[in-house]
Amino acid sequence: MNMCTDQVIGDILSSWRYDISSISPEMRTDYEEHLSSCAHCRGWQRIHRMVDVTLIGLTTLSTLVFLLALAVLHREPVRNWALIDFHLHQVSVILTIQAAAVVGLMVSLVAWVLVAIMTPAPVYLTGVAMAQARVLQGRLPEELRDRFPRNAA
Numbered sequence: 788m789n790m791c792t793d794q795v796i797g798d799i800l801s802s803w804r805y806d807i808s809s810i811s812p813e814m815r816t817d818y819e820e821h822l823s824s825c826a827h828c829r830g831w832q833r834i835h836r837m838v839d840v841t842l843i844g845l846t847t848l849s850t851l852v853f854l855l856a857l858a859v860l861h862r863e864p865v866r867n868w869a870l871i872d873f874h875l876h877q878v879s880v881i882l883t884i885q886a887a888a889v890v891g892l893m894v895s896l897v898a899w900v901l902v903a904i905m906t907p908a909p910v911y912l913t914g915v916a917m918a919q920a921r922v923l924q925g926r927l928p929e930e931l932r933d934r935f936p937r938n939a940a
């Protein structure tokens with residue numbers, strides 16, 4: 788990748804993980820200008836958004852897998868099979884497959900919420916979805932298009 792054209796702005800953008808979605812529109816213009824003129828920062832911005840989308844995709848997938856596992860276990864007698872059976876100081880701690888799936892689901896949900904809060908993935912995906920909707924709306928025949936509300940942007 789080539790060098791950044793303005794190292795000062797490049798460093799600021801890099802510390803924000805190239806996410807300017809949380810800055811007010813008036814403040815954003817300089818950074819938007821830099822991103823459109825600097826291939827180095829544009830490339831990094833794309834990589835960071837790809838990581839965000841991958842993270843939210845993986846946590847969503849893992850939540851769905853654990854939900855599916857719980858749905859299957861709910862019907863099967865295997866749910867009470869002990870995965871690990873500890874006997875510590877006369878206290879029996881039994882970790883069943885079902886309990887493991889519940890823990891997995893909780894961990895996945897927490898990870899999903901953290902990714903949604905800490906990365907601009909939701910904003911980015913909403914933007915992509917809106918752009919996609921505009922493209923689809925543009926392809927509709929004129930008489931159908933009038934039935935949908937027009938986008939302000």
Ligand SMILES: [Zn+2]
Nearest residue numbers: 791797825828
């Ligand atoms: Zn740059």
